[in-house]
Amino acid sequence: MSAAEPARGRVAASLLVASLFAVGLLAACEGASPIGTPPDFSPATATPEQMAMMTPGMGHDPAATTARSPRAASLWTGERGSLLGDNRAIRRGDILTVVIAIDDQAAISNSSSRGRDGTQQMGVQAFFGREARADVPLDPAVQLDSGSAFSGEGSVRRNERLTLRVAATVIEMLPSGVLAISGRQEVRVNNELRELLVSGYVRPADITRQNEVSYDKIAAARISYGGRGQISDMQQPRWGQQVLDLALPF
Numbered sequence: 001m002s003a004a005e006p007a008r009g010r011v012a013a014s015l016l017v018a019s020l021f022a023v024g025l026l027a028a029c030e031g032a033s034p035i036g037t038p039p040d041f042s043p044a045t046a047t048p049e050q051m052a053m054m055t056p057g058m059g060h061d062p063a064a065t066t067a068r069s070p071r072a073a074s075l076w077t078g079e080r081g082s083l084l085g086d087n088r089a090i091r092r093g094d095i096l097t098v099v100i101a102i103d104d105q106a107a108i109s110n111s112s113s114r115g116r117d118g119t120q121q122m123g124v125q126a127f128f129g130r131e132a133r134a135d136v137p138l139d140p141a142v143q144l145d146s147g148s149a150f151s152g153e154g155s156v157r158r159n160e161r162l163t164l165r166v167a168a169t170v171i172e173m174l175p176s177g178v179l180a181i182s183g184r185q186e187v188r189v190n191n192e193l194r195e196l197l198v199s200g201y202v203r204p205a206d207i208t209r210q211n212e213v214s215y216d217k218i219a220a221a222r223i224s225y226g227g228r229g230q231i232s233d234m235q236q237p238r239w240g241q242q243v244l245d246l247a248l249p250f
Contacts (some may be wrong), residue, residue: 049169120144192229
């Protein structure tokens with residue numbers, strides 16, 4: 001071995017350590033919150049909600065306001081803007097309120113046990129015509145005993161409670177008349193940003209006269225309540241620990 005080989009090995013090891021350190025530093029900088037500044041709000045432009053509101057069809061029909069019929073001044077026109085009209089969200093771009101009131105409890109307990117015993121014996125009275133001697137008995141020649149037992153118990157207890165209200169926008173009206181809705185709400189308090197996301201499909205008949213819909217009447221509902229900031233970062237294990245949890249087999 002030449003004198004240059006150990007030097008090349010130390011250089012390669014140093015480069016490997018430096019590369020790992022750089023990758024870890026970049027990952028830490030990318031996942032950490034800005035130092036000394038609160039987390040930024042998500043942009044409210046170029047979102048599905050804004051695009052739905054910018055398309056024609058929101059609110060009253062412009063043609064109806066320019067050419068009024070003799071019945072337009074009546075309180076019984078049946079239009080959405082009349083005294084007894086229907087002001088519920090029904091078009092692309094309309095806004096409705098989603099009421100989230102989750103109070104779920106679940107308790108599951110399982111217990112199982114299993115046992116089995118078995119014995120097998122085989123004897124030989126004569127072996128190729130030779131009788132067994134007193135000191136070498138042939139019966140039984142083979143004896144097998146087996147036994148197994150299993151016992152397991154498990155229990156699950158969950159208690160979830162969430163009460164929220166969020167405004168959602170009708171982003172699409174399906175050919176069947178079902179409305180696709182999407183809503184997002186962000187609140188920032190003391191460098192901690194709380195965000196509420198809701199999306200799904202709603203039947204117009206399930207929207208109340210107060211222009212509200214309950215979460216349990218939303219098909220394919222996706223509700224997310226979380227946040228990002230300093231407190232959320234402290235509640236998560238660091239990226240190095242997460243990598244080790246995935247890599248280590250024990």
